[in-house]
Amino acid sequence: METTRIFLDQDEIPRRWYNVAADLPEPLDPPLGPDDKPIGPDALAAIFPASLIEQEMSTDRWIDIPEPVLEKMYLWRPSALGRAVHLERALGTPARIYFKYEGVSPTGSHKSNTATAQAYYNAQAGLKRLTTETGAGQWGSALALACHQFGLECTVYMVRCSYQQKPFRKVMMQIWGAECISSPSDRTNSGRKILAEQPDTSGSLGIAISEAVEDAATHDDANYSLGSVLNHVMLHQTVIGLEAKAAFAKIGVQPDVLIGCAGGGSNFAGLVFPFIPDKLAGRDLRIIAVEPWACPSLTQGRYEYDFGDVVGLTPRLKMYTLGHAFIPPAIHAGGLRYHGMAPLVSKLANLGLIEAQAKHQVGCFEAAMQFAKTEGIIAAPESSHAIRAAIDVALECKATGEPKNILFNLSGHGHFDMTAYQAYLAGELKDIENAVIGV
Numbered sequence: 001m002e003t004t005r006i007f008l009d010q011d012e013i014p015r016r017w018y019n020v021a022a023d024l025p026e027p028l029d030p031p032l033g034p035d036d037k038p039i040g041p042d043a044l045a046a047i048f049p050a051s052l053i054e055q056e057m058s059t060d061r062w063i064d065i066p067e068p069v070l071e072k073m074y075l076w077r078p079s080a081l082g083r084a085v086h087l088e089r090a091l092g093t094p095a096r097i098y099f100k101y102e103g104v105s106p107t108g109s110h111k112s113n114t115a116t117a118q119a120y121y122n123a124q125a126g127l128k129r130l131t132t133e134t135g136a137g138q139w140g141s142a143l144a145l146a147c148h149q150f151g152l153e154c155t156v157y158m159v160r161c162s163y164q165q166k167p168f169r170k171v172m173m174q175i176w177g178a179e180c181i182s183s184p185s186d187r188t189n190s191g192r193k194i195l196a197e198q199p200d201t202s203g204s205l206g207i208a209i210s211e212a213v214e215d216a217a218t219h220d221d222a223n224y225s226l227g228s229v230l231n232h233v234m235l236h237q238t239v240i241g242l243e244a245k246a247a248f249a250k251i252g253v254q255p256d257v258l259i260g261c262a263g264g265g266s267n268f269a270g271l272v273f274p275f276i277p278d279k280l281a282g283r284d285l286r287i288i289a290v291e292p293w294a295c296p297s298l299t300q301g302r303y304e305y306d307f308g309d310v311v312g313l314t315p316r317l318k319m320y321t322l323g324h325a326f327i328p329p330a331i332h333a334g335g336l337r338y339h340g341m342a343p344l345v346s347k348l349a350n351l352g353l354i355e356a357q358a359k360h361q362v363g364c365f366e367a368a369m370q371f372a373k374t375e376g377i378i379a380a381p382e383s384s385h386a387i388r389a390a391i392d393v394a395l396e397c398k399a400t401g402e403p404k405n406i407l408f409n410l411s412g413h414g415h416f417d418m419t420a421y422q423a424y425l426a427g428e429l430k431d432i433e434n435a436v437i438g439v
């Protein structure tokens, strides 16, 4: 029998995060303020604690994970490194398909890795409440639990189309004591402005971010928390790739292809960043970020400075972007509906160290169905993009006869996405063509 799960012992878990900023061939372009000048730490102090601002700007290669964060995070970690033997057999590929499964966290996705750290640092800094946005609801759930664990209140602005598609995500947040509000809302100036201009909008992450940032900036005892895009979020997610490396080392295997779906870039970064030094040292490693065709920032966006939110409240970040006013179509992979890509991921793409692919949603659901039937796990619609790409590479290997080792990040489960699977099974799911014409 083939080994299908490789486990780490508790004493083999990573105790430090890996910061890829230390190893970039050229430095990251700094965030810019309203005066077009690089912002200093002070500009972020209204919404982030000093400890996270320091991590945001750090070029230290390794950063210790505080003990209380480890204690909470290792309620569900280490996650096993899976091998999809049954999928391999169904495909008839000589490739070996490995996956890191992040759906084992209590909230069902990788988001809890950074939520735990962010709640901890904000509680340490004496804050009472965190505000945030959520697309599909995974991030809102993750922050709700983390805030509860560290004694903070939590206010979540949830993108309207997801709020309607996934009502049980709201209940989940409420179980852990968070307040969940449909965005755009009448709670903030940003929300009221959008409601007046576009009453029927499906909402977007960019709008919800404007609301959450405004809420935090206008309340002294509240800070803002972002579930992706920023450097410190990428940093916190590197436990995924570090664990994967340790598990591969145990079985003496090296991956040849790394794959992650990419919305803001954090689960992709978490998996692949710890392998970037190997790639820079000359190892033959193909690294693929997979985004939805309907929101293709890396494959069709421009590499330029842009705001992180719709209204323009945030500093401007150098990233691949479709423009901060871009409202993506209401595809089911709600967590991938963001107009920009993390500056660190954008930089690596710009340097040619990683490649990007855009996939249509029907093909992604087909891949997720094949995965569910062979491996049993029902993936999040976001993660289905990574499965699609992994299967495509495995089929290329079948054509060439190459027995490559493929590793993809299975960023979350799809247990709250049954309406999406229902639509797929009923043949009602459609691909969105030409979503970005005119951008």
Ligand SMILES: *Cc1c(COP(=O)(O)O)cnc(C)c1O
Pocket (backbone or CB within 6 Å): 108, 109, 110, 111, 136, 138, 139, 227, 228, 229, 261, 262, 263, 264, 265, 266, 267, 268, 335, 336, 380, 382, 383, 411, 412, 413
């Ligand atoms: C939020 C989310 C994503 C997309 O966000 P990234 O920051 O790009 O990782 C992907 N998969 C799942 C399951 C998510 O919850």
